[in-house]
Every structure is written in C-alpha cells, then in structure tokens.
Amino acid sequence: MTELIFIFLQICLLTFIFSLNTIIFNNRYQFFSLFENICVSVVLHANMVLFLSFFNLNLSKIVNIYIFIISILILFNLYKPKKFISFFDYKQGRIYFLLFLCVVIFLDIANNASLSWDAEKFWFLKVLNFYDNNPIENLSNVANSHYPHLGSLLWTFFWKISLIDYEYSGRLFFGFIFIISILCLVDLLKTNNIYKFVISIFCIFISYDYDIVFSGNQEVLIFSFLSIAMSCFYHLTEKKKLNENFYLILILMICNLLIWTKQEGAIYAFFLILTLLFCFKLELQKKIIIFTVYFSLLFIRLFINKFYNFEMNLNYGYNDFSILSIVDKISFIRIILILKYFLLAFLKNYLLAIGFLIFILSFIDKKIFIKSFYIYFFAVANFSFIFFISLLFDGDLIFLLKTSLDRLIYSISPFIFLLIINYINHYKKN
C-alpha cells in the first residue's frame, strides 16, 4: 500500500515540477495550454540537467542545484499567481485527465518492472554509475561509453528525487514524458475536449508497448522529443506567426536532447533541421543561425566525448566504409529482404498503417497534400535513413531487422500523429 501511495505522490511531484511556468518571466507567452507548458518545462529541465552533468558534477550536486532553481521558480510563480495557471488549471478538467493517464501507465510500469535486453546491456550500467554518485567522467570505465548518457541520467535523476527506492521510479518519468508529448500533440486538434479525450486515449492505446516503450529502452525519449518537435512544426505552419523564434529555439533544444539520447538521435535531429530549412519560409539569417547552432551542438557532443575519454567508435556492426564494401552490400537480395521486413513492420504497427491510409487519402485533395508536405519530407528522410543503415550493416542483417527495425520505426512515428491532426483540422475548417 505504501508503494501505491508513493506512486501517486510521484505523479503529483512530476506534474507539479513541470507545471511551474518556466516562461513566467515573459508576459508574451502566457497563452500556452497546460500540456504545452509542461512540454516546454520538460525540455528546459532536461537540457538543464544535461548541461550540469557536463561539468563533471555528481548526481547529488546536480539534484541540489536543481532544487535551488525549482525553489526560485516556485517563488516567482507565487509572486505572479495569475500565471501559475498550469497546476491549478482544474476548471477544464485537463489536469484530471493527465493524472488519470499517469496513474494507469505508472501502475503498469511499477507492476511489470523488468528491463529489456538492450536496457540491461547499454543503459542500466550508466544508471548505476550515476546512482553511485559518480560523475560522467567515470562513464569511460563503463561499457559502451560512446553511447550518449542523457536517458540514463534522467532515469537516475528521477529515481534519486523519488520517494520510491526502486529503480523503476526513474522510468516513471519516461511514462510522464510519453503521455504529455502525446497530449500536447492531440491538443492541436480543433475539436472539443471530449473528442480530444477519446483521440488521446486512442493514440496512447496504439503506441503503447511495455517492452518497446518502458522497459528502459531510450526509444520512448526519441518518440516523445519528436512528438514535441512535431507540435512546434505545427505552430510554425500557422498563418499567424506568433512566437516563431520561441518555437525555433525549442526545436533546437529538442535537437540537443536527441543528440544526447541515442547515436541515431543526431541524425533525427539533422532531419528536423533539414525540414525547417527546406519546408518552412524562414529568413535566411535565421536559417544560417539554425544550421550553425545544430553543428555547434554536434561539436559539443564530440568535444565532451573527447574530453572525458569516451570511446569514439560507431555502433557495433559498422566497420567497413570503403566504397568497394558499400557497393558490395547494395545487392538486390538485401534490398528485398529489408523491404520485406519494412512491410512486416507496417502490418505490425497500427500507427504506420493509419499513416499510410492518410497518405493515400491526401492524394484526393491536393491542398492537404501540399499542407502536409513538410511531414512527408521528414518521414521520407527518416525512412531512407533506416533503410540505408540496414543496408550498410556488416553483421547479421536478419538479426538486426528482427530485433531493431520495430523500435527504429517506432521512435520516428510521431509524424503520423501530426499527419492525422493536419488531416482532421483541414476538414474541420472546410
């Protein structure tokens, strides 16, 4: 019973921390919805914790600094109580809906509790490193030090500040960010709250799989960050270009988080940047800044890896990049094999099937196709990337396709939510 109460307290703690309006200092941004505000806070806080870890601080110090900053935020929020809308935004019932979803998913995580094969091999050792109060410098003594550490850091961070003593308490944060990112996307729908409630549940229903999402794999973070980025894209396409700079900065911060979540995160971030540069009407100066910031973030990643003596190699299975070897790997049989597993993934993943259906439907109305062009651009770039990394793999291709393809496709699938939202909103308007 105590554990159950602590889980409820953890839900309240997470909702409270991230409801603190982090942009309270600027009057322009008070119109954000509850879910959007929480998403912005999550991105800001995750960047802050990551940034603190670069200074080789141990977790206790990071937690202390974090608590200090949260205390300042609380003071400012109390000072401007009208803007402290989020946590007490009870009139619309959204907070109850968020709490309800958290209860359902947190209890599932608490009961299942097991870690996936990958989580045990790649991520949990990093978690233990941070939990033992070792700074990131010590990651060079942990296996696979070249793997980014953000997911493990956040996992440990929320384990440490939780009342629950077990490791799954850190993973409850993964559940929280998963829910809030989907709610933030569904909130873009121009319908009433009941429809949003049904669609949110439907979206969570089809994108939830304990083994892929919550068993310690980092795909859930990529999925959630991309979901938030998709909602930023949506705002950037709106005719009233309110807060353009704000959303651009948010996307860049998400790119930073992606770079530090998984190896392939840097590529997903690159595709986000490419989509921004090619599909959105931005001033040239802004485009140059975005491009420069992205490469600076990549440079920082390489610099930190070098500075702390982490391994600098690519993933297992990519050893030979000579032209001869690449040409050798591009064979008809391998292409057919990959396409076969892509097809299987399409049949297994309901989300992809829905996305494909909307893709076909959008050909009927050219307007919606043009309107959603940036989503297709992002999707094609990602699918091509997954196709080529599979094609260039040196090891056992069938094993890779069987064990990784589902997860790779899952992590990029938030674009389908945006596709659905675009489609519904388009016909709602007309």
Add this chain to the structure above:
Amino acid sequence: MKKNSILKLKKFVNKNLLILIISFFVFFIFIQKFNLVTNVYYIINKNFYERLSTSYQKKFFSGFCKKESHGYIIFVKTNFEHLSIPKIINFEEFRRKPYWIFFDNPSNISSKKIIILNYNKDINKKKNIININKYKILDNFENRCLYLEKHD
C-alpha cells in the same frame, strides 16, 4: 440554481450522447488493456522483487532458473544477507550475468559466495568449471540453480 445546472447538463448530454457513449467504452477498454485493477492488486499484495521475478519469467532471454535466470538471482538477493555481490557462474556461457540486480558497485564482486545457473554435471566434468565439494550448499533449486558458500 441547481435546476439550471441540471438542465445545462441534460442539454450537454443530449447534444453529445454518441461521443459520450463512445468515450465511456474507450475508457473501459483502456483500463482493461492496461490491467489497471490487476496492477493495483499486485502492487498492494506483492513486493517489488516478487513482481520483478514474475515479470522476468515472461522474457525470452530469462526465466526463474533458465537462460539468464533473473528469478533465481532475485530469490538469492532477497532471501540471504549480502556483504558483497556473489560471483555468478552460468553454465550457458554465452548468457550475460545480471549483477545489476544487487544494485551495488560491480567492483564489489566476491568469489566467497557463488550463484550457479543452469548447472550441468557433464559440462562441469568436461570443463572442470567448479569443484562443488569445496563449497557449502546454501540453496539448491532442482539441481540446476545453486547458491554456494566456500568452506572456511
């Protein structure tokens, strides 16, 4: 005042009847899919390690006393006192050893106590992996998983 709000509610229900019925069903399917009631029951009645052990029995790479045998290691962790992490020997040599279950520094592994997983007499005879006679058996699960302590 009360009548007014009841009228408002009636109007709202009449207007959104279909979607309310759908949301009602979606709500229950959702709770069913996520086993909400079962989860609450297990969290109240089973401790974390029992749930963890049960959960690993469904994993393709583990079980109670097979493959990586998370279940047996959890059993040893919860039923015996540990000053250091016992050494794990898995007779299926390609399997990983989940030392993390002890939530302790991996440098704290001691070979004074040993957990043997997937024990096979013939392999032991052939490869001479361990001389069991040198150890006191603290626990034996179906002669496959053993917890041993070195004689003083």
